[in-house]
Amino acid sequence: MTGRVIETDGLVRVFRQRRRPDFRAVDGISLRVDAGEAVGYIGPNGAGKSTTIKMLTGILVPTAGTVRVCGLDPVRQRRALSRRLGVVFGQRSQLWWDLPLRASFELLRAIHQVPPAAYRERLAHHVELLDLAPLLDLPVRQLSLGQRMRGEVTAALLHAPELLVLDEPTIGLDLVSKERLRRFLADLNAAGTTLLLTTHDLPDVERLCRRLVVVDHGHVLVDGPLDELRRRFSGTRELVVELGAPAPADRLAGLAGVDSVRVEAGGLRQRLTFRSDSTSATALIAAVAERVTVRDLAVAEPAIEDVVRQLYGEHG
Amino acid sequence: MADAPVRARLAAYRRLAGAAVRAQLAYPGSFALQCVGQALAQAGDLVAVLVLFGHITAMAGFATHEVLLMYGIAGIAFGLADGVVGQLDGLPTYIRTGALDALLLRPLSALGQLCASDIALRRLGRIATGLVVLVYALVEADITWTAPRIVLAVTAPLTGAVVLSAVWVVACSVCFWVVEGRELANSVTYGSSMFTAYPLGVFGPWLRRLMGFAVPGAFVAYFPTLALLGKPDPLGLPALLQWSSPVVAALAVLVAGGVWRLALRHYQGTGS
Amino acid sequence: MGGAARMYWLMAVAGFRRWSTYRQAAFAGLVTNIVFGFLRCAVLVTVFEGVSEGSGRVAGYDPAATFMFVWVGQGLINVVLLWGGTELAERVRSGDVAIDLVRPWNLQAALLAEDLGRAAFAVLIRFTVPMAVGLLAFDLRLPSSPLTWAVFAVGTLLAVVVSFGVRFLLNLTAFWLLDWRGTLGVYMAVSAPLAGLIVPIGMFPDWARVAIWCTPFPAMLQAPADLLIERGPAPLLLAHQLGWAVVLLLAGRVVLRRGERTLVVQGG
Numbered sequence: 001m002t003g004r005v006i007e008t009d010g011l012v013r014v015f016r017q018r019r020r021p022d023f024r025a026v027d028g029i030s031l032r033v034d035a036g037e038a039v040g041y042i043g044p045n046g047a048g049k050s051t052t053i054k055m056l057t058g059i060l061v062p063t064a065g066t067v068r069v070c071g072l073d074p075v076r077q078r079r080a081l082s083r084r085l086g087v088v089f090g091q092r093s094q095l096w097w098d099l100p101l102r103a104s105f106e107l108l109r110a111i112h113q114v115p116p117a118a119y120r121e122r123l124a125h126h127v128e129l130l131d132l133a134p135l136l137d138l139p140v141r142q143l144s145l146g147q148r149m150r151g152e153v154t155a156a157l158l159h160a161p162e163l164l165v166l167d168e169p170t171i172g173l174d175l176v177s178k179e180r181l182r183r184f185l186a187d188l189n190a191a192g193t194t195l196l197l198t199t200h201d202l203p204d205v206e207r208l209c210r211r212l213v214v215v216d217h218g219h220v221l222v223d224g225p226l227d228e229l230r231r232r233f234s235g236t237r238e239l240v241v242e243l244g245a246p247a248p249a250d251r252l253a254g255l256a257g258v259d260s261v262r263v264e265a266g267g268l269r270q271r272l273t274f275r276s277d278s279t280s281a282t283a284l285i286a287a288v289a290e291r292v293t294v295r296d297l298a299v300a301e302p303a304i305e306d307v308v309r310q311l312y313g314e315h316g
Numbered sequence: 317m318a319d320a321p322v323r324a325r326l327a328a329y330r331r332l333a334g335a336a337v338r339a340q341l342a343y344p345g346s347f348a349l350q351c352v353g354q355a356l357a358q359a360g361d362l363v364a365v366l367v368l369f370g371h372i373t374a375m376a377g378f379a380t381h382e383v384l385l386m387y388g389i390a391g392i393a394f395g396l397a398d399g400v401v402g403q404l405d406g407l408p409t410y411i412r413t414g415a416l417d418a419l420l421l422r423p424l425s426a427l428g429q430l431c432a433s434d435i436a437l438r439r440l441g442r443i444a445t446g447l448v449v450l451v452y453a454l455v456e457a458d459i460t461w462t463a464p465r466i467v468l469a470v471t472a473p474l475t476g477a478v479v480l481s482a483v484w485v486v487a488c489s490v491c492f493w494v495v496e497g498r499e500l501a502n503s504v505t506y507g508s509s510m511f512t513a514y515p516l517g518v519f520g521p522w523l524r525r526l527m528g529f530a531v532p533g534a535f536v537a538y539f540p541t542l543a544l545l546g547k548p549d550p551l552g553l554p555a556l557l558q559w560s561s562p563v564v565a566a567l568a569v570l571v572a573g574g575v576w577r578l579a580l581r582h583y584q585g586t587g588s
Numbered sequence: 589m590g591g592a593a594r595m596y597w598l599m600a601v602a603g604f605r606r607w608s609t610y611r612q613a614a615f616a617g618l619v620t621n622i623v624f625g626f627l628r629c630a631v632l633v634t635v636f637e638g639v640s641e642g643s644g645r646v647a648g649y650d651p652a653a654t655f656m657f658v659w660v661g662q663g664l665i666n667v668v669l670l671w672g673g674t675e676l677a678e679r680v681r682s683g684d685v686a687i688d689l690v691r692p693w694n695l696q697a698a699l700l701a702e703d704l705g706r707a708a709f710a711v712l713i714r715f716t717v718p719m720a721v722g723l724l725a726f727d728l729r730l731p732s733s734p735l736t737w738a739v740f741a742v743g744t745l746l747a748v749v750v751s752f753g754v755r756f757l758l759n760l761t762a763f764w765l766l767d768w769r770g771t772l773g774v775y776m777a778v779s780a781p782l783a784g785l786i787v788p789i790g791m792f793p794d795w796a797r798v799a800i801w802c803t804p805f806p807a808m809l810q811a812p813a814d815l816l817i818e819r820g821p822a823p824l825l826l827a828h829q830l831g832w833a834v835v836l837l838l839a840g841r842v843v844l845r846r847g848e849r850t851l852v853v854q855g856g
Contacts, residue, residue, distance in 0.1 A: 061585040079423040098339040110328040349770025356777035372638040499616035503623040519630045
């Protein structure tokens with residue numbers, strides 16, 4: 001359960017281009033992911049996400065740097081790695097288009113040499129959790145995108161990999177399908193499978209990942225726990241105070257670190273915007289409690305979208 | 317972690333091929349017609365041979381039955397190769413759509429998966445045409461049967477198929493470097509289908525060198541036919557060559573394996 | 589009237605431009621045509637092995653005419669599109685054809701215009717390059733009069749129309765057949781020998797020759813090639829092509845109507 005699942009050091013991938021300068025898709029990425037983590041790997045288009053994933057899964061050789069996944073060299077030990085790794089591509093299928101879903105699973109069982117008993121158990125488990133029973137005998141081409149994604153995820157997990165890499169798994173899915181898939185993946189991670197997720201859909205990250213790695217132009221911009229990132233990078237947060245009795249705006253003005261105060265509900269609710277780098281929420285709450293009678297308090301977290309938008313703005 | 321035992325891997329390939337075959341048989345009527353189409357397509361060169369022999373008695377020193385013998389061996393060999401590795405023509409699509417990446421994420425050889433999961437059963441039509449002509453020619457041609465010749469008659473089409481398959485793999489590997497590689501590959505693969513059906517002496521020295529030896533088309537049907545007939549080579553090439561096809565086939569497989577590995581490495585980005 | 593003519597003209601231009609975007613593929617495909625040109629020349633010329641020196645003709649062909657025949661054929665394959673395409677069939681299968689049918693045009697005429705545009709582009713690369721290679725590498729029988737080139741141009745135009753007529757009908761079978769690959773496979777297999785691509789039809793035995801000329805296939809390749817090497821009466825060859833062009837286009841019209849009706853009945 002413990003141990004390093006992904007370890008890269010100074011990973012570089014250069015693409016030679018005809019009549020144009022070389023393109024450094026990945027330019028010195030060092031990344032460590034431990035067993036059991038759930039990591040969101042995000043960045044704008046062309047940031048180097050897919051190139052990194054190709055190098056982690058052994059499809060592409062790094063131009064420089066080292067990479068170990070599950071303790072293996074992905075390219076040289078590609079087949080050994082493929083037994084311990086599951087990959088889901090949101091925009092590609094690994095299922096057999098013309099065959100019933102069940103037949104695709106059977107083929108993957110043979111390809112990955114899953115013992116029959118383990119296969120039956122895992123399939124039953126997925127059929128139940130992802131509600132696949134009505135789909136098993138339908139040809140894959142007849143499945144909706146959401147149904148197919150459930151099939152894709154199952155297909156990637158039949159050999160019980162330690163690491164599941166997901167490349168835009170929720171792209172094009174409706175809200176209900178997205179939520180179902182996120183819930184399933186969260187449980188999977190809780191049960192011990194390491195997740196690495198690239199996505200443009202930041203709610204995926206908020207729901208699933210405790211750690212975020214943001215890349216752009218082939219570099220890691222930020223790597224850290226989601227909460228810390230919020231704190232570090234949201235310029236401002238908001239403290240919402242519900243008062244016991246109405247108070248004028250100037251009662252709470254001038255507190256250290258507070259930028260502005262907005263009065264609502266005739267003075268019964270006040271919103272204090274503060275900069276997280278100059279005061280902490282706890283200190284501010286204590287200061288507020290000294291001046292007014294507080295009935296209720298809430299600290300509004302900045303949305304991860306705002307964090308990321310700000311990140312790209314700062315570095316781009 | 318060791319690779320899965322060979323038997324288990326073979327079973328996996330067999331299942332992949334089985335799935336492909338089942339999908340192809342989904343429309344039996346259309347499938348039957350496709351087989352007929354393949355049989356007729358293979359017969360194109362047969363028509364040429366028969367029409368030409370309406371005007372001549374010998375082609376580059378070979379009588380009708382002797383040329384038909386060559387044609388039969390070449391036809392079966394080409395049908396087998398086309399059925400098993402012919403779908404590598406679809407490689408550019410696999411590369412463009414990323415389907416090749418999906419194959420690389422599995423614990424089996426990418427080439428093996430490509431061949432098994434795209435096996436083209438309709439090529440049985442081509443094989444059938446070749447087989448009918450071969451049996452007819454074996455009966456009609458003047459052959460002094462010996463044990464080695466009996467073995468040769470059975471194995472020559474298979475050896476030829478191995479040679480042509482190797483050629484196909486090498487030709488299609490070009491697709492990893494050249495976007496329109498498929499069209500280029502066709503000139504060698506389908507070109508070999510025509511070249512191998514005729515006596516070597518029909519072609520000029522440059523075509524002989526290129527399509528007969530650089531691409532080892534002469535070893536598919538020409539030399540085995542000479543060995544079966546016990547006929548001295550009209551071109552005066554050493555008699556030893558007549559029994560050398562299995563060796564050439566083995567060498568071709570080694571070369572093809574090397575080129576394919578090189579091509580995959582280029583795709584993965586170690587090359588150049 | 590002027591508006592309609594302009595629309596079909598624009599379809600032809602669109603066909604030309606669409607295919608000119610596949611220039612790289614066109615050049616790559618040339619390699620195959622050229623290799624087969626060399627192979628066919630080598631095989632066909634064996635027919636003169638038994639012929640005594642001097643007279644040197646089989647079925648009206650001497651070696652120079654035979655070589656010319658081979659290279660014209662290799663050049664014409666992709667102009668007449670001997671091996672067809674399945675675009676329309678795929679649109680029928682997917683139901684997209686409904687969009688084509690509600691447009692204010694004659695679908696058959698529009699597709700023919702597009703195909704002529706495609707053929708015009710094919711002449712530029714797929715015809716001229718193999719001919720040039722043939723001229724450099726072989727002693728070809730060239731036309732004795734410039735008028736022959738004009739007659740050949742008309743013959744090639746008719747060949748494209750005949751080929752289009754057959755391909756249009758084949759694609760329409762998708763209205764009734766779930767899977768048309770079988771039909772197409774058989775067509776591709778028989779079209780090459782019957783059109784004269786593999787051996788000139790003149791070299792076939794009498795009975796076969798008569799039978800083959802009763803089909804539209806020689807109109808696609810054998811007829812224009814014979815026009816260029818000035819073998820056989822030109823008016824008769826052109827009449828054969830024109831006759832088949834009319835018959836096939838009319839048949840296509842009728843079959844398309846029937847197809848439309850099945851579409852209405854099944855609701856797409």
